[in-house]
Amino acid sequence: MNRTIAEKPVEKLSEDEAREELARLAAEIAKHDRAYYELNAPLISDAEYDALRRRNAEIEARFPHLIRADSPSRRIGAPPAREFAKVRHRVPMLSLDDVFTEEEFREFFARARRFLGLPSDAPFHFVGEPKIDGLSISLTYERGEFVRGATRGDGIEGEDVTANLRTMPAVPVRLHGDAPDLIEIRGEVFMSKADFLALNAAQEAAGERLFANPRNAAAGSLRQLDPRITAKRKLSLFAYAFGATSEPIAKTHWQFLQRLKHWGFAVNPLSRRIGSEAEAATFYQEMAEKRASLPYDIDGVVYKIDDLALQERLGFVGRDPRWAVAWKFPAEQATTVLEEIRIQVGRTGALTPVAVLQPVNIGGVLVRHATLHNEDEIARKDIRVGDTVIVQRAGDVIPQIVGVVLAKRPPHAKPFVFPDHCPVCGSLAVKPPGEAVRRCTGGLTCPAQVVERLIHFASRPAFDIEGLGEKTIAEFYADGLLRGPVDIFRLPDQEAKIAAREGWGEVSARKLSQAILARKRIPLDRFIYALGIRRIGEVTARQLARHYGSFRHWREQMLAARNPGSEARVELDSISGVGPAIAEELVDFFSEPRNIATVDALAKILTIEDVEAPRTGSILSGKTIVFTGQLTSMTRQEAKARAESLGAKVTDTVSRKTDYVVVGDDPGSKARRAAELGVRTLSEAEWLQIAGIKENTAAPT
Numbered sequence: 001m002n003r004t005i006a007e008k009p010v011e012k013l014s015e016d017e018a019r020e021e022l023a024r025l026a027a028e029i030a031k032h033d034r035a036y037y038e039l040n041a042p043l044i045s046d047a048e049y050d051a052l053r054r055r056n057a058e059i060e061a062r063f064p065h066l067i068r069a070d071s072p073s074r075r076i077g078a079p080p081a082r083e084f085a086k087v088r089h090r091v092p093m094l095s096l097d098d099v100f101t102e103e104e105f106r107e108f109f110a111r112a113r114r115f116l117g118l119p120s121d122a123p124f125h126f127v128g129e130p131k132i133d134g135l136s137i138s139l140t141y142e143r144g145e146f147v148r149g150a151t152r153g154d155g156i157e158g159e160d161v162t163a164n165l166r167t168m169p170a171v172p173v174r175l176h177g178d179a180p181d182l183i184e185i186r187g188e189v190f191m192s193k194a195d196f197l198a199l200n201a202a203q204e205a206a207g208e209r210l211f212a213n214p215r216n217a218a219a220g221s222l223r224q225l226d227p228r229i230t231a232k233r234k235l236s237l238f239a240y241a242f243g244a245t246s247e248p249i250a251k252t253h254w255q256f257l258q259r260l261k262h263w264g265f266a267v268n269p270l271s272r273r274i275g276s277e278a279e280a281a282t283f284y285q286e287m288a289e290k291r292a293s294l295p296y297d298i299d300g301v302v303y304k305i306d307d308l309a310l311q312e313r314l315g316f317v318g319r320d321p322r323w324a325v326a327w328k329f330p331a332e333q334a335t336t337v338l339e340e341i342r343i344q345v346g347r348t349g350a351l352t353p354v355a356v357l358q359p360v361n362i363g364g365v366l367v368r369h370a371t372l373h374n375e376d377e378i379a380r381k382d383i384r385v386g387d388t389v390i391v392q393r394a395g396d397v398i399p400q401i402v403g404v405v406l407a408k409r410p411p412h413a414k415p416f417v418f419p420d421h422c423p424v425c426g427s428l429a430v431k432p433p434g435e436a437v438r439r440c441t442g443g444l445t446c447p448a449q450v451v452e453r454l455i456h457f458a459s460r461p462a463f464d465i466e467g468l469g470e471k472t473i474a475e476f477y478a479d480g481l482l483r484g485p486v487d488i489f490r491l492p493d494q495e496a497k498i499a500a501r502e503g504w505g506e507v508s509a510r511k512l513s514q515a516i517l518a519r520k521r522i523p524l525d526r527f528i529y530a531l532g533i534r535r536i537g538e539v540t541a542r543q544l545a546r547h548y549g550s551f552r553h554w555r556e557q558m559l560a561a562r563n564p565g566s567e568a569r570v571e572l573d574s575i576s577g578v579g580p581a582i583a584e585e586l587v588d589f590f591s592e593p594r595n596i597a598t599v600d601a602l603a604k605i606l607t608i609e610d611v612e613a614p615r616t617g618s619i620l621s622g623k624t625i626v627f628t629g630q631l632t633s634m635t636r637q638e639a640k641a642r643a644e645s646l647g648a649k650v651t652d653t654v655s656r657k658t659d660y661v662v663v664g665d666d667p668g669s670k671a672r673r674a675a676e677l678g679v680r681t682l683s684e685a686e687w688l689q690i691a692g693i694k695e696n697t698a699a700p701t
């Protein structure tokens with residue numbers, strides 16, 4: 001490269017120099033486009049990239065006859081597709097609850113027995129499968145042909161990586177033998193330890209970035225915009241579950257695994273049929289011993305109840321099935337020195353102590369911070385700054401401090417004194433008797449709380465605004481670009497200002513605007529969750545959205561519920577899964593005029609989508625139902641879960657709004673009240689029929 005030409009001001013370039021410079025810029029910009037868009041690994045900052053493009057444009061303006069056919073300014077639509085299309089999974093892709101001990105494992109399935117109303121010694125048959133540490137994908141087959149493949153994404157919506165999956169020999173393009181009209185196959189894409197080492201060696205030789213572990217290598221290889229790159233990476237797949245299907249495909253999970261093999265998928269050969277919890281524990285030990293010698297990384301064992309009819313009855317809580325669990329391998333531990341205890345202030349004002357550690361490698365991950373939970377925990381374990389502490393890390397959870405190595409305590413280490421004022425805004429921090437957490441009383445005057453609320457608001461399960469992460473929010477807040485959630489939607493008007501910020505540029509500023517504008521439509525449940533009201537997690541937000549249906553109705557009812565004797569308050573309290581503590585938080589939130597103003601300002605600029613009852617074709621869809629008395633064929637918990645999956649809203653009290661009351665044995669006042677109000681009652685047999693469950697144990701009507 002000719003340094004002197006590259007450094008010359010545009011107005012001083014001769015025609016020959018300009019020609020040479022345009023050629024250099026075209027090649028240079030193409031290289032950076034590739035690094036940015038295809039490899040996901042920019043080599044220069046956005047500002048430097050913009051400077052290259054600007055120089056190219058300026059030279060072209062001076063010498064229009066020199067504009068090259070391959071000039072970066074001519075490329076139509078400028079950047080190539082920089083994102084994958086989104087795909088909605090027909091059936092959500094869920095995750096698994098974790099357990100770490102045999103006791104927790106047994107308790108998990110004891111809960112499943114209680115849910116089903118089975119005796120505590122009723123046997124379960126399971127399938128045990130090694131838990132592969134890769135990334136899950138969903139493959140859709142129509143009439144046996146592979147038509148679409150997607151990443152898990154947030155479980156509801158993933159990224160369309162069909163073209164990349166097609167390059168993988170492990171993904172059959174056509175199913176062998178007889179296949180249903182429609183089936184979504186789920187499995188884990190991973191890279192073997194050997195292929196990972198070979199890939200990193202090649203990356204190193206080529207001066208490219210190295211991957212931290214096989215999981216990242218697999219994810220990085222699958223999420224390539226250029227499928228030719230994916231094709232060169234060695235990716236493997238084990239299939240282990242299904243999503244939507246057009247017909248029943250097996251009676252047991254084990255049978256399903258056999259069909260998978262027959263269709264042409266690899267199923268982990270270590271998968272095993274297991275007859276009891278005791279056998280499951282043996283299998284776990286075996287896998288733990290095998291772990292190091294396996295050609296791929298595993299981080300535990302997944303146990304699934306074998307009987308698919310039982311799986312169906314057990315259903316899900318939130319994102320996790322009640323019929324499967326991941327029994328993870330034990331946490332890995334190391335010792336290091338505790339350098340400082342920092343107090344973080346959360347979204348709801350909670351003061352959380354965080355351990356700042358001398359960096360230590362635990363199971364391949366460099367750990368610098370650990371949670372200390374709360375002040376009681378520090379006192380109980382008598383953790384002091386300067387102590388040598390035992391740190392443990394398990395799965396994705398934040399590392400924890402297990403204890404102190406007292407023999408190594410420095411002589412002058414003092415017990416930690418927990419602050420009684422907020423370290424950020426100086427407001428009093430109070431700890432109500434009986435509670436473990438001390439909270440800042442500053443509310444919205446406390447910058448830490450405001451920033452944390454904004455982070456929550458933009459986070460993945462809430463508004464999911466890509467590019468608006470913790471660091472950006474904190475910086476924008478500090479510089480006055482953001483004060484509250486409404487300001488987020490004003491950021492696109494300030495694109496030029498953002499582009500001019502250090503570390504930004506036109507490309508990333510535009511990307512951020514697009515990400516924000518794309519989220520001006522939001523489903524009601526995400527909106528409610530995003531508000532960050534205490535105790536309102538994703539599950540409760542969904543419950544509320546389902547119950548109230550529309551933003552207007554929800555808002556109106558929340559305002560009315562402030563009156564303790566109101567019908568709205570009774571209704572709120574009676575929503576299954578809500579309860580008085582949650583109702584109290586909602587009422588508190590809506591008693592604060594500033595909160596109402598924020599909610600209304602947001603509603604003005606957003607389109608908040610109504611939540612419709614799932615179209616299940618059931619007569620229960622969208623209806624409100626109450627259960628009373630003892631059901632003989634299923635537990636109350638199962639009945640509620642079943643009704644909800646059929647699109648019904650389950651409440652605990654009978655009112656004029658109730659559509660059906662299912663009356664079991666020994667009904668109490670609710671059946672009387674139903675009669676008074678003229679609400680339709682259903683016998684258990686009628687309920688079973690509506691629920692689509694074959695009656696065998698129910699009493700005759």
Ligand code: IVH
Nearest residue numbers: 094095096129131132135136188240302321
């Ligand atoms: S079953 C509803 N089986 O673990 C059940 N998952 O923590 C869905 N995984 O997202 C998952 N090996 O990426 C299942 N044999 C296996 C698995 C497995 C690995 C991963 C999967 C899932 C995560 C849940």
